[in-house]
Amino acid sequence: MSRFEVTTLVLAPPPIVFDASLSVDVHASSMRHSNEQAVAGVTSGQLALGDQVTWRARHFGLTWHLTSTISAYIRPTYFVDEQVSGPFQRWHHAHTFEAIHHDDIDATLMKDIVDFTAPAAPLGTIAEVLVLKRYMTKLILRRNAHIKEITETPLR
Template sequence: MKVYSLKAEQFVNASIQECWAFFSNPRNLQKITPTDMGFEITDFDEKSMYAGQIIQYKVSPLFGIKLSWMTVITVVKEESYFVDEQRFGPYTLWHHKHFFEEKDNGVLMTDLIHYALPLGFLGRIMNALIVKNKLKSIFNYRTIKVDELFNTK
């Protein structure tokens, strides 16, 4: 199984408390996800983030095809980092670490994702042709939205 990684960093002009409150709330994910992804939370207990929390979504990453996706929050260190992992969904492996580092005048937010695709050789081709670029475009979109929400004040 080939495992890929993606790293994204962004400075957020907000306090660590504001940043954590926004990014640790799954309801805000829709605000920073491209609309063409058809992102929709289908099951969430509405509690503050905690280790063991299950969140279920519907997404349409390619060609409008709806897919179910279940993630579990596996680790939470308040105002520092959290980790979500896919339990069911389009990836063979999805491990997403969200780090928040307080800096002068804001927060450096770093995402580190490790992922793998099913179908062996075909999955590697799909990553090279579509998936890698789709993930980059999702994070580019998120950068723009986070700038609009936090960095234009």
């Protein structure tokens, strides 16, 4: 199993950042480069506790489907999405949103903690270490940059 964490400072209050992070449309927009689309379950709007969404995306030249559920939800501070079915043996993504005051602005320290396991050990374990951890970290960084951009824009 691999784990990585990403922390992002967003100059917007936690409720705004939390809601953007649970928006199917915002997620799809942030992953345009991989043509990621919601194809089943909740396919637009806001996700809530117990909701499921199936994503179709293109990574490594292949089309993948991943169905996740929102398994924990405490607005506006915490939620978890977990894979129900898809390419990983395990995918658990915890999101936290901490209210902070930064340069006289109500801001959010957004933290992603991702635990995942690739299938097909031992080859999957090798791929996890050599490729997947770095690749998945870059995807989360891209997503967070998009969330930061759209939630901070009204403040500019």
